Amino acid sequence: MARQTPHRAQEPSEAPRERASDSEREDVAAMLARAMVAGRLTPVEYSDRAAIAQAARYRDQLDGLLSDLPGFVLHSSHGADVLDLEAGLGGSISRRGYWKVPPTVRVHSWVGGVLLDFSEAECATAVVAVELATGMCTPTVVVPEGASVDVDDLRISAGSVRDETVHQRERGDLHVSVRGRHSFGDVVLRHPVRGRWERLRALPAEAPRRVLSRRRPGRQAGPEAPPPDRSGR
Structure with missing residues (x-):
């Protein structure tokens, strides 16, 4: 008769280690x-x-x-680490106002507008990677004042980068790294455009008066002279 071996409870396997991005x-x-x-x-x-x-x-x-730095914690990666934004041929992608931004945003668009405005967004991490797979369009990335941006890992063919942001020595509280590939068009990096009334408030108090009081050179204020008498009198 065969001897039965005692049943051993299987030990729970250790959870696999999570890869870093x-x-x-x-x-x-x-x-x-x-x-x-x-x-x-x-x-x-x-x-x-x-x-x-x-x-x-x-x-x-x-x-x-x-672990020994109070207040510095790596955000949990449970949930969506990547946001995929894809537009059909000729479609457009637009994110503005309040929206939640994961560590990585992937953009796929061909012959369509692309606007990513981070000025009012809630970013899960201090560094956001924007990975482009775009062409025949002008992707525009808007970052708030004080934020920084780089295009070190971006490859462009038949186009250029129009960087209108304010450069600074240190990285900002938010840093956007634009990567990937783009062809046939420019990539625009800029800060939010201030509205008309915000621009007027930023002018000196006397500036509007100067604008309103401008006259043509050599012309004096006062009632206009009567037209010349062409009757010969």
Whole structure:
């Protein structure tokens, strides 16, 4: 008779480690930089941790770099990390006003308008990656005042980048990294356009009076002279 082996309860398998994304690595690097500016890290500690963050493959490695820094937490990746925006041929993509922005926004559009306005958006991370797969259009990225943007990993053919943003030495509270490929058209980076009344309020108080009081050169104020008498009298 065959001897029965005792049944062993299967041990629960460990949960698989979560892979880190490029935007998460950049987000941690930005938080480390802010921690150094605040005096929580020395320049050497920042340099060492930033190098580890850039080479990290898993999220727990990134969490360990922030564990002793109060107030610095990597956002949970549970849920949507990527927003895919796709337009049909000739369609358009527009995001403005309040909208929630995940770490990565992917844009697919051909022969259609593309507008991504981050000025009133709620961003899950301090660094947002915008990945373009666009052509024959003019993608426009609007960032708030004080934010920064780069196109280091963007490849363009038959077009150019029109960067109208204010450049600054340090990264802003929000940094948008525009990547991917674009062809046949420009990519526009700018800040929000102020309305007409906002522009008027920004003018000096006497400026409107100058505009209203301008007259043609050599012409004096007062009643107009009567027309010349052409009867010969």
